[in-house]
Amino acid sequence: MNSPRITPTLRESIRTLGASRIREVANAAIGREGVLPFWFGEPDAVTPDFIRAAAVAALGAGDTFYHHNLGILPLREALAGYLAMRHPPVDVSRLAITSSGVNALMIAAQALFGPGDRVVAVVPLWPNVTEIPRILGAEVERVALEFDPASGLWKLDLQRLLDALTPGTRAVIVNSPNNPTGWVMNRDDQKALLEHCRGRGIWVISDEAYERLVFDGSTQAPSLLDIADPQDLLMVANTFSKAWQMTGWRLGWLVAPAATVPDLGKLIEYNTSCAPGFIQQAALVGMRDGEESVRAFVAQLAQRRDALVSALSAIEGVEVGPPPGAMYLFFRLAGERDSLGLAKRLVAEAGLGLAPGSAFGPEGEGFLRWCFARPVEQLEDGAGRLRRFLAGGAARSGGD
Numbered sequence: 001m002n003s004p005r006i007t008p009t010l011r012e013s014i015r016t017l018g019a020s021r022i023r024e025v026a027n028a029a030i031g032r033e034g035v036l037p038f039w040f041g042e043p044d045a046v047t048p049d050f051i052r053a054a055a056v057a058a059l060g061a062g063d064t065f066y067h068h069n070l071g072i073l074p075l076r077e078a079l080a081g082y083l084a085m086r087h088p089p090v091d092v093s094r095l096a097i098t099s100s101g102v103n104a105l106m107i108a109a110q111a112l113f114g115p116g117d118r119v120v121a122v123v124p125l126w127p128n129v130t131e132i133p134r135i136l137g138a139e140v141e142r143v144a145l146e147f148d149p150a151s152g153l154w155k156l157d158l159q160r161l162l163d164a165l166t167p168g169t170r171a172v173i174v175n176s177p178n179n180p181t182g183w184v185m186n187r188d189d190q191k192a193l194l195e196h197c198r199g200r201g202i203w204v205i206s207d208e209a210y211e212r213l214v215f216d217g218s219t220q221a222p223s224l225l226d227i228a229d230p231q232d233l234l235m236v237a238n239t240f241s242k243a244w245q246m247t248g249w250r251l252g253w254l255v256a257p258a259a260t261v262p263d264l265g266k267l268i269e270y271n272t273s274c275a276p277g278f279i280q281q282a283a284l285v286g287m288r289d290g291e292e293s294v295r296a297f298v299a300q301l302a303q304r305r306d307a308l309v310s311a312l313s314a315i316e317g318v319e320v321g322p323p324p325g326a327m328y329l330f331f332r333l334a335g336e337r338d339s340l341g342l343a344k345r346l347v348a349e350a351g352l353g354l355a356p357g358s359a360f361g362p363e364g365e366g367f368l369r370w371c372f373a374r375p376v377e378q379l380e381d382g383a384g385r386l387r388r389f390l391a392g393g394a395a396r397s398g399g400d
């Protein structure tokens with residue numbers, strides 16, 4: 001008997017998710033020789049030796065089993081110790097280890113958002129942060145940072161953000177230091193935001209993935225953890241990916257009100273059950289012994305940022321400034337309107353791999369994102385390619 005033909009149809013909120021425009025550019029270049037890849041947000045160096053050795057040792061010792069949903073206790077205790085050196089103490093009962101930073105964001109979203117919930121996000125923003133709530137049927141309203149062409153830097157109009165946070169709003173999501181702009185939220189704005197949300201029962205989700213990557217000589221960006229009470233409606237997502245250069249390992253964490261953590265443990269059970277033990281063992285060593293390596297990485301990033309800013313500033317039509325945090329330059333080319341088309345042409349014609357600004361939302365149109373976590377010679381080579389490409393102006397405006 002012939003079975004009826006059923007069209008495979010996914011939920012509306014899944015079908016309408018945006019595809020990654022960074023991938024659209026990068027995938028088209030796969031197999032092409034000589035392209036300089038600055039499109040993804042990851043450092044060029046492999047994870048430091050001592051962290052890799054700890055993973056190998058844990059595997060050698062047979063750590064191949066399931067673990068606690070919230071992460072192995074020694075890692076949660078090490079994390080509490082790490083946080084206590086930087087913020088008011090955070091009790092272990094507020095911590096959950098997650099299988100990456102993006103998984104931390106997903107767990108927080110699953111815990112908080114349902115169909116029709118209104119979520120406000122400060123943008124432009126790494127698309128995962130705005131698409132995850134949409135998977136759950138929430139509606140994301142965007143409040144845009146403003147670009148100052150004179151300084152090449154981004155600013156928040158705090159009042160606009162507060163005005164958008166009306167009673168009934170479920171949550172606000174802030175990513176500081178911000179991917180892609182490098183913007184860092186200052187302490188006064190954080191205080192005003194927290195106070196405003198407290199009065200209205202609005203959750204704050206703070207994505208602090210780039211917390212350690214700041215270039216003003218301090219060792220961390222202002223964190224909501226510094227000013228919040230343990231009972232505040234606050235979830236802070238973080239990751240081992242950036243500061244410890246562990247992107248491929250997929251390990252992160254969430255700080256949440258203690259009363260919510262047992263339920264978060266259930267969500268982790270139904271998502272991944274737990275993070276792999278040998279990876280947690282390695283992260284524990286990274287967190288315990290890695291301070292020198294984190295600082296050396298940030299110092300190197302600062303040099304790379306300065307080298308790229310100075311190379312790009314010398315190119316006519318490029319509006320760029322030194323971002324205070326993260327590892328990207330998000331710069332504008334005067335008159336540019338189609339960043340996706342431009343990024344594709346830069347790959348094809350100049351061998352230069354950048355992320356189109358529109359990948360981070362309509363506010364990013366006209367901009368390009370350049371990850372500067374790569375050697376200075378490569379950054380300078382890339383800047384030379386951009387300069388030569390732009391000098392052939394006729395070719396550039398030809399478009400496709």
Ligand SMILES: Cc1ncc(COP(=O)(O)O)c(C=O)c1O
Binds near residue numbers: 103175239
């Ligand atoms: C803003 C932001 N948040 C979170 C993450 C999560 O990183 P991971 O999933 O590698 O831990 C990233 C990674 O690029 C990011 O840019």
